[in-house]
Amino acid sequence: MSVRCVRAARENGEEIRQKLAEAGALSGEYEIEAVDGEIYLPLEPDSDPTAIDPDLEVVERDLDRRDSQTLPGDILGFEPSYERLGDIVIIDEDDDDRAHEIADAILESDIPGKTVVNRASPIEGELRIREWDVLAGDGTETVHREFGCAFELDIAEMYFSPRLATERHRVVQQVESGERVFDMFAGVGPFVIPAAKRGAECVGCDLNAAAIEYLRRNADRNGVSDRVTAICADVRDVTGYEGWADRLVMNLPHSAGAFLDTAVDLAGDDCRVHYYDIQHESDPFAPGERAIRAAAEPEYEIEVENRRIVRSYAPKEHNVCLDVRLRRRR
Numbered sequence: 001m002s003v004r005c006v007r008a009a010r011e012n013g014e015e016i017r018q019k020l021a022e023a024g025a026l027s028g029e030y031e032i033e034a035v036d037g038e039i040y041l042p043l044e045p046d047s048d049p050t051a052i053d054p055d056l057e058v059v060e061r062d063l064d065r066r067d068s069q070t071l072p073g074d075i076l077g078f079e080p081s082y083e084r085l086g087d088i089v090i091i092d093e094d095d096d097d098r099a100h101e102i103a104d105a106i107l108e109s110d111i112p113g114k115t116v117v118n119r120a121s122p123i124e125g126e127l128r129i130r131e132w133d134v135l136a137g138d139g140t141e142t143v144h145r146e147f148g149c150a151f152e153l154d155i156a157e158m159y160f161s162p163r164l165a166t167e168r169h170r171v172v173q174q175v176e177s178g179e180r181v182f183d184m185f186a187g188v189g190p191f192v193i194p195a196a197k198r199g200a201e202c203v204g205c206d207l208n209a210a211a212i213e214y215l216r217r218n219a220d221r222n223g224v225s226d227r228v229t230a231i232c233a234d235v236r237d238v239t240g241y242e243g244w245a246d247r248l249v250m251n252l253p254h255s256a257g258a259f260l261d262t263a264v265d266l267a268g269d270d271c272r273v274h275y276y277d278i279q280h281e282s283d284p285f286a287p288g289e290r291a292i293r294a295a296a297e298p299e300y301e302i303e304v305e306n307r308r309i310v311r312s313y314a315p316k317e318h319n320v321c322l323d324v325r326l327r328r329r330r
């Protein structure tokens, strides 16, 4: 079967295999193939290996299924789509009977997972939470691992998307030891915790008290409590950090624009901003750039260092990120 793979020289294969596995991008459903000095590493659907390393080469290749594994599709006779978050398996199925059939097959199969949930609402409200139908298993709490960090979370209580793993890694790789990082919409800490692990002093703010409780636990669990301050508040009400940040993360894509004045207050003299937005594919970057300029000029000189499509959000709509450098004019 034709599968998306990373092709690499055999001598680099193990290093790249480990990187893909850590990022949750390596598929366990197909055999890895080594041929003529090259290795083919099968990828999970939706994964973006170029965000892990922009030099990775992605190709299509016919690979064998792993014989030893029974997959949900082997039981059902069709391929269901699902994603994994820790030991929770998430499906998106409108038909209730079919959803239960898929959940039973997932539990019977060899894929790791204790709980199967179905999406029961869109992501809604200020806290960006959705409702779930728990089809099998008994809880919505789990521990998800991403690039060497462990995140305790409860999908019924707080936002978390495993699909953003490679994008978060891309941002965190830019963080240097000693930097001051302020995540304005921190959730359970998927930017804050790895940034603190790189030696940054981090503040994570969130309106959701449960998310902040988990962020504190995750700081403990990952051994970075001494470098993480967790604040439960509307970020617009936070005081004491004016002019503080070397780096701001603004992952609240539908409404980050409304928080740009706060971002400018928090920004230090030379500050990187990672600004997430959702826009029509015809002009995905200009609205965010205009909004940033309107909030920060003329006090700051603005340089857009990177314009990136993170993923497709809806038909003709993209989730994008602008990496912007703000330098205070003297």
Ligand SMILES: C[S@@+](CC[C@H](N)C(=O)[O-])C[C@H]1O[C@@H](n2cnc3c(N)ncnc32)[C@H](O)[C@@H]1O
Pocket (backbone or CB within 6 Å): 126, 127, 128, 158, 159, 160, 161, 164, 184, 185, 186, 187, 188, 189, 190, 191, 205, 206, 207, 208, 211, 233, 234, 235, 236, 251, 252, 253
């Ligand atoms: C899209 S989630 C991102 C969470 C996290 N950064 C991540 O990548 O998983 C946005 C978060 O912003 C929080 N939020 C919404 N409005 C806020 C506000 N005014 N102040 C602080 N946090 C807010 C929500 O509770 C939610 O956890």
